Amino acid sequence: MDHSPGQPRISVICPTYNRSRPILHTLASVSAQTVTDWEMLVVSDGSTDDTDACVREAALADPRIRLLRAERHGHPSGPRNLGLAEARGEVVAYLDHDDRWRPDHLAVVLSLIDAGAELVATGFELQDPQGRATAVSRPYEMCWHPEFQLLGVVFEPSRVAHRRGLAERVGGWRAGAGLEDWDLWLRMTDAGARFATAAERTTVLLDDAGTRRHRIPARHWLPLAAFDDPRAAHTMLERLRSGHAESALTAAQAADTAEWLARLTADPEFTRPTDWAGDPVPELAEARRAAAGAERWPELAVVRERGAAGARPRFLLAQPVRCADGRHADRIAALLRHTQPRLFALLDAIAAESAAPAPAVAR
Template identity: 75%
Template sequence: MEHAPEPRVSVICPTYNRSRAILDTLASVTAQTVTDWEMLVVSDGSTDDTDDWVRHGARTDPRIRLLRTERHGHPSGPRNTALAEARGEFVAYLDHDDQWRADHLEVVLSLLEGGAELAATGFELRDPRGTLRAASQPYEMCWHPEFQVLGVVFEPSRVAHRRGLAERVGGWRAGAGLEDWDLWLRMTDAGARFTTVADRTTVLLDDSGTRRHRIPARHRLPLAVFDDPRAARSMLELLRSGRDAAAYRTAQLADTEEWLARLVADERFTRPLGWQGDPAAEIARARRSAPDLWPDLLVVRWGERYAVAQPLRCSTAEHAERVTSLVRRSQPRLFALLDAAAAECARTAGNLTGAGRR
């Protein structure tokens, strides 16, 4: 009896209580121009009829397989379950509320079979009614290990990699933070590099109800740290007032231009294949148009002290420390201004304390 050939790529799709809507995601895979795939849909203890709809899809196309796990409440466990079952040479991820353009697998497999370890594509962001909200730009597909430290960079539905790469760095990890940011960073630390294209082959759902919008920010990037909570509140009010916003913006842009020039000259810097634009100029232009340097500042306890800080949705304290260190190294002019403002606020708080004691 002949055995079916091994699939070239395993598509991993964790799901929970998606019901009939999962059929749209399945359809975007069955419509792929590449046909030698398997799709592992992992139901994370769904309590509705999601499993029945997946079974319906599997009866229509036997390349679809339903796997069921006990409830994890997090997609990392289901993804690891699927990795253990995957038979393809390559692995691609698809979240249950996202969809692919028909040539998505063709595009990522061309990168992987051309020697890439990790592949990522561009995206469209659409709301539940299908209205286009945003779309990736070519400069956003540039990559460098320092970009990977600082930001999420690529959502799972846009990424594919060689089988075994995730397991070699410990697999998907649950926790408080963005698990894809965590895994791509561990892959990067192990020496893996992204190859990217500007093609928008993925449609991501833009919906405030999705899990990504509910992930808490458990870690912080401190901009200034104080002994006196009044000094911290004064610094927060100063930054929110916009008094020195122009100076901060000028310093940040000068720092960013120098930082990007260094990264672009690094052999590890990746630009999307076929794109001949100027990444430093494009990224700097995007920074200049950003509406606010610090939209989410807050005052938090910092050990026995108090910090004015930005929330970070990374998974570990060690990662947050790396972000903080890299931001300070790459933004020296900006932090010189912040340090001067912090010293001013600390002096003011000290004078108020002294006045209160007289």
């Protein structure tokens, strides 16, 4: 895409609602960028406090900042789509109103774009509301593959930029219960886009339990086994929670994960951060092992399957999964069955044992 004279190279889209004066810190982090060829579109989602006045104040000091006033959507996707419609830059970057950028963020973004990337992400530091660091990204966490994208939320909007037009080609931002960023990045991936990443921590994200991300409910389920009789499902649940075959399950999952990561890292679509030359496999494997945790089944539950009308009901032993829709949940379940064959073979065996009739008692 050619960069036309008189147009900014980068459009920064920032949805906001009733942020008031704290938004000035976010805006100041953009004004402080070492790259100066940008515009910032702050889309106020029907704010009822002084947020709009604060943005106008910042725009007087830096005319590259522009306020767009929207009717209330109650969700950041609508304002982001309005920002996309107004964007003039060849690159679109996102910044949430409670996050900030280090001064070199846009420089790192453009280095990836100029190397040929269409979709990019950078590392981060988490800070609590008092400004104390609570966590940082590690280089291996910036590794990317389409299967990683399907299985989990990988990059928050404030860490992502893409060439203009990519979001619109896949349908733009969608509203919903949450995880709209995961939904959009996945649709981009399905359309053939591939992330390029940098390990450098150029974003500062707010770490606050009150943010919307922490309130997203689990609306879908990942089935581990299906039963005609709910009693069999509860039997398997109790077996797993009591530690039945735990060592065998742990060994199976470790072997499956090692095989899966070996396959992914040999795949040309596997992305390592451009500024890191380490070996991601040991750390990725350890992260997967730690994610399983000592309590493997804390949220496991027996739920009734949503079958066709008139069909005989079945009962699932399942884990909740937080994703955008049921189709996505089905894709996660299918991929896990494919990538964890040893684990699911053991689970299938435990399910068969749980469904077997109790032996007759001799009299």
